[in-house]
Amino acid sequence: MKDITEKRYSGGKPKLRRFHQAKWDEPIIFELSNEGERGILIPEVEDRVKTEVGDVLSTIPRNMRRRQLPKLPELSQSRVLRHFIRLSQETLGTDLNIDVGQGTCTMKYSPKINEQLVRMPQMTEIHPLQDEETVQGILEVLYKFEQILKEVSGLDQFSLQPGAGSQAIYANASIIRAYHEARGEADQRNEIITTIFSHPSNAACAKTAGFKIITLYPDEKGYPDLEAFKAAVSERTAGLMITNPEDTGIFNPNIEEIVKVVHKAGGLCSYDQANANGILGITRAREPSFDLCHFNLHKSFSAPHGCGGPAVGAMGVTKELAKFLPVPVIEFDGSKYRLNYDRPESIGKVRSFYGVAPVVLKAYAWVMNLGAEGLKEVAEVAVLNNNYLLKKVLEIRGVSAPYAKGKRRIEQVRYSWEKLTRDTGIHSEEIGIRAADFGVHYWTSHHPFIVPEPCTLEPTESYSKSDLDEYVEILRQVSDEAYTNPKLVKTAPHNSTIHKIHHAPLDDPSQWAMTWRAYRKKVRK
Amino acid sequence: MSKEKPTVYSYIPNSVPKVKNQMLKAVGAKSVEDFFEDIPEKLRLKKKMNLPKPFLSEQSLRRHVEGILSKNKTCQEYLNFLGAGCWQHYVPAVCDEVNQRGEFLTAYAVEPYDDHGRFQALFEFASMMGELLNMDVVNVPTYDWLQAAATSIRMASRITGRHEAYVSRTISADKLSKLRDYCKPEIQVKLLDYDSETGQLDINSLKTGISSKTAAIYFENPSYLGFIEAYGDEISKIAHDHGAICIVGIDPISLGILIPPIDYGADIVCGDIQPLGMHMQFGGGHAGFIATRDEEKYVMEYPSRLFGIAPTSVEGEYGFGDVAYERTSFAVREEGKEFIGTATALWGITAGVYLALIGPQGMQEIGEGIMQRSRYAMSQISNIKGIKSPVFKSTHFKEFVVNFDGTGKTVAEINKALLRHKIFGGKDLTKEFPELGNSALYCVTEVHTKDDIDRLANALMEVVE
Known part of the structure; x- marks a missing residue:
């Protein structure tokens, strides 16, 4: 037999897979419908019940009765399953790829054991309004996880209710509003200060909560200097909502002084720790005296992202602000866990019941596998991986890491392909689409693109050195192609499920179609 | 005394000391401490976090968590x-089978070139909900019904430029609490009485209260207290006569026998898809939907992502992408409509599976x-x-x-x-x-x-x- 291994990978280049994404050319489910097929049968009502209650449908007020069956597709069970499994195959989950390309998102390994645990009936088949005696187990998990986050952040009390990071930011903004209302200063204090490299939800959620937004921009160090904050603060300041380290992976070393400035002016400070992956056990919200913070359990704490949720944004506050937390709060008297609704100053409900308990359970199990040393190991290795990746990526032609030249970064880096674009005419988005041909994700940046031709990579702790080397080789290959064969990059993707999408109809009200029925009315008449 | 062997963690490949050292060398760092040089000493956590002792093996972790969960009594036992x-x-087995697929479970939120299947599955979810609701636009789901109702009212306020909303008093206290908090900056939420005999929304209280300042009327059908509101036509007509928007919250599992609210005049319909294939999970299975007609003035007020179908460079190939992305906070931060972020996409996919199965x-x-x-x-x-x-x-x-x-x-x-x-x-x-x-x-x-x-x-x- 010939040596097969020698010729592995594309063109014999190590680490470059001859990848092709699954392509099933799958119809829209309505196109698969066959009249009369059934995917699942509904249990019949017993005859005794039927006779006793009579024709129930005729008791519905006439104008409220459905006259025509909904035009749902009709498929037998295996055909439904096959269709959705095929769609799943056309989706590149973290389980499948070296997912360092979705920077800021902390795409780490989500342990399978935790999936098995949340699928136990003791988690799936419990109703949130059951007598507290019958849900002591899950209340214990929620309570204990709050204790864990208190230690991780240094803050005094947590609520796990918000359904994701943005909802937690909104709830924190709501608490800031409630705090100033309680002091009779709500009308005067209507400004929230944030930075452009803080997650856009800090600005958007605070605006939704009724505040005006002041956004500060970085200097060459990568963050606004202390003077910029001093200039922004006034008697109108309600608070500061800031991500640190920011999306550039640069830690703002003036953070304690910034908090002082805001406090002195009478404002509150909220620390966006959605992505705390590089600082677990290293630095906390408490030391620089933040009043509020939040963590995304689907980021730093390993719960899977689920194509965009379900998720949890755990919000933490100081003792002084605890009375404003959403209702209910979980309490423990030494023997029993209970839910306390008697919170007259609470901002009220943020999300139904107590949040997404199964996501908390996954995060709890993850922490309980690692412990204090393990969490710190997570941060240290995530940061080591990032700085290793930084070193390797900067060896690629056309890329740079703007700001803080020569400095180390925390958990991620926002790179720039500005030079490559100038040299080749290839844009960052196009590099990302070509990278998809090798089976990896790639993300540019939140908008606006402050860093020109941006690309944000975050390797987390979940990838090995050889995984990182593989990702770097893909970027190197795409860069080489941009310089030597730009057409190949321009016309990508070549190995994806689909080809280049024509975006114009998506922004045209006369053509856009968000449902199959709208498409049929507008396009396929 | 021999030095304690460092732990190699199964979730952390590079926790192997030899590899760590190689990588440190590669980047010219003496230790990982070098990477934290920008964090002022004062802000460094000097002590070890006080956390419970870990269960390093999967086997002992399972035993620990199962031990805690065994204290719960389930709705199978009771x-x-x-x-x-x-x-x-009832949750069909195929729903669980699909939402535990690692491809869906662990994907996130980037390009359709990597994640075409996610886009198609969520487009199909919206499409099937659209058939149930007889409406042409349905969002990628938000957190839950509470959020969906609150956002629906804020959408109505932006569309009408008005700042008060009437809400049926038979909604849950939790939902009212959410509406009050979320609408507070823009909208005054006022309550509509109900008939003590029938529970039906009191039309007279609506007629007395509504004015040219009213942005929206919100009621639920079936109501939180379980009965069917019989006078939807009349309520929506009163709303429309005053230039207000009629919002109806529904339980989607009722829509095989109840008429879609658009047919009695609803402009925005919202609700929770938890009944469509999600286990209760102590309240963890919720996801909210919002639906409207396909009119620009409505579409442009959604904060949510909306996935649309689009052609590709290959004939006969379906592509998908974000519709009117510029309205979102992802695109324009605080200039966007409310905010958008991670919500409940996997439950949306699951509800799509449910609707495809049940037919x-x-x-x-x-x-x-x-x-x-x-x-x-x-x-x-x-x-x-x-x-x-x-x-x-x-x-x-x-x-x-x-x-x-x-x-x-x-x-x-x-x-x-x-x-x-x-x-x-x-x-x-x-x-x-x-x-x-x-x-x-x-x-x-x-x-x-x-x-x-x-x-x-x-x-x-x-x-x-």
Whole structure:
């Protein structure tokens, strides 16, 4: 037999897979419908019940009765399953790829054991309004996880209710509003200060909560200097909502002084720790005296992202602000866990019941596998991986890491392909689409693109050195192609499920179609 | 003494000391401490975090977590009649099979070139919801019904430029609390009374209150208290006569037998998809949807992502992408509509699977079956001395209010006693609706058999005697 291994990978280049994404050319489910097929049968009502209650449908007020069956597709069970499994195959989950390309998102390994645990009936088949005696187990998990986050952040009390990071930011903004209302200063204090490299939800959620937004921009160090904050603060300041380290992976070393400035002016400070992956056990919200913070359990704490949720944004506050937390709060008297609704100053409900308990359970199990040393190991290795990746990526032609030249970064880096674009005419988005041909994700940046031709990579702790080397080789290959064969990059993707999408109809009200029925009315008449 | 061996963690490949050293060398760092040089010494956590001792092996971790969870009593062991915003419906095996797929479970939110399947699955979810609702636009789901209702009202406020909303008083206290907090910066939320006999929204209170300042009217059908609102046409007409938007919150599992609200004049419809294939999960299975007509003035006010179908460079190939992305906070930060972020996409995909499985016939059968069972339950319970069921003289879907005033016992006492029969009685309404006296909200669905309902009736009879 010939040596097969020698010729592995594309063109014999190590680490470059001859990848092709699954392509099933799958119809829209309505196109698969066959009249009369059934995917699942509904249990019949017993005859005794039927006779006793009579024709129930005729008791519905006439104008409220459905006259025509909904035009749902009709498929037998295996055909439904096959269709959705095929769609799943056309989706590149973290389980499948070296997912360092979705920077800021902390795409780490989500342990399978935790999936098995949340699928136990003791988690799936419990109703949130059951007598507290019958849900002591899950209340214990929620309570204990709050204790864990208190230690991780240094803050005094947590609520796990918000359904994701943005909802937690909104709830924190709501608490800031409630705090100033309680002091009779709500009308005067209507400004929230944030930075452009803080997650856009800090600005958007605070605006939704009724505040005006002041956004500060970085200097060459990568963050606004202390003077910029001093200039922004006034008697109108309600608070500061800031991500640190920011999306550039640069830690703002003036953070304690910034908090002082805001406090002195009478404002509150909220620390966006959605992505705390590089600082677990290293630095906390408490030391620089933040009043509020939040963590995304689907980021730093390993719960899977689920194509965009379900998720949890755990919000933490100081003792002084605890009375404003959403209702209910979980309490423990030494023997029993209970839910306390008697919170007259609470901002009220943020999300139904107590949040997404199964996501908390996954995060709890993850922490309980690692412990204090393990969490710190997570941060240290995530940061080591990032700085290793930084070193390797900067060896690629056309890329740079703007700001803080020569400095180390925390958990991620926002790179720039500005030079490559100038040299080749290839844009960052196009590099990302070509990278998809090798089976990896790639993300540019939140908008606006402050860093020109941006690309944000975050390797987390979940990838090995050889995984990182593989990702770097893909970027190197795409860069080489941009310089030597730009057409190949321009016309990508070549190995994806689909080809280049024509975006114009998506922004045209006369053509856009968000449902199959709208498409049929507008396009396929 | 030998030095303690460093732990190699199974979730952290580069926790192998040799590899760590190689990498440190590669980047010219002495230790990982070099990377944290920008964090001022004062802000460094000097101590080891005080966390519980870990269970490093998967086996011991499983045992630990299972041990805690075993303290929960499930709705498989107990007979459950709780609803009130989280409902026990049957979850088809295929729903679980699809949402545990690692591809969907661990994907996130970037390009359709990597994640075409996610886009198509969510487009199909919206498309099937659209058939159920008879509406052309449905969002990628938000957190839950609370959020969907709150956002619907804020959308209405932006569309009309008005700042007050009327809300039926029969909505849940939790939802009202959410609406008040979320609408506060822009909209005053006012309550509409209900008829004490029938529970129906009081049309006169609406007529008196509504004005040219009203952005929206919000009511639910079936209502939180379980009955069907019969006067949807009249309510929406009053709203429209005053230039207001009519918003209706619905339980999608009722739509095989109940008319879609757009057919009686609703402009925005919202609700929760938890009944469509999500386990209760202690309230973790919720996801909210919002639907409207395909009109630009509505579409442009959604904060959510909306996935649309689009051509690709290859003929006959379906592509997908974000519709009108520029309206979102992802695109324009605080200039966007409210905010967008991670929400509940996996539950959206799962609800799509549910709707594809159940089909048109199934939707009708499940709706009718639920009504038959709940009606049977209402009548069995009402035969018991001192118990009134249902309280309201209206047609009910799956939930209904039971009053225990004539038994001399409180709901709390009755529910405690039912626990001994391994039954979870209905939600105690005495704090939420004090005017209903000693009442509870019971929920009956397709999971209940005649024997289950008879068991409840027998237990209640024993308990109240």
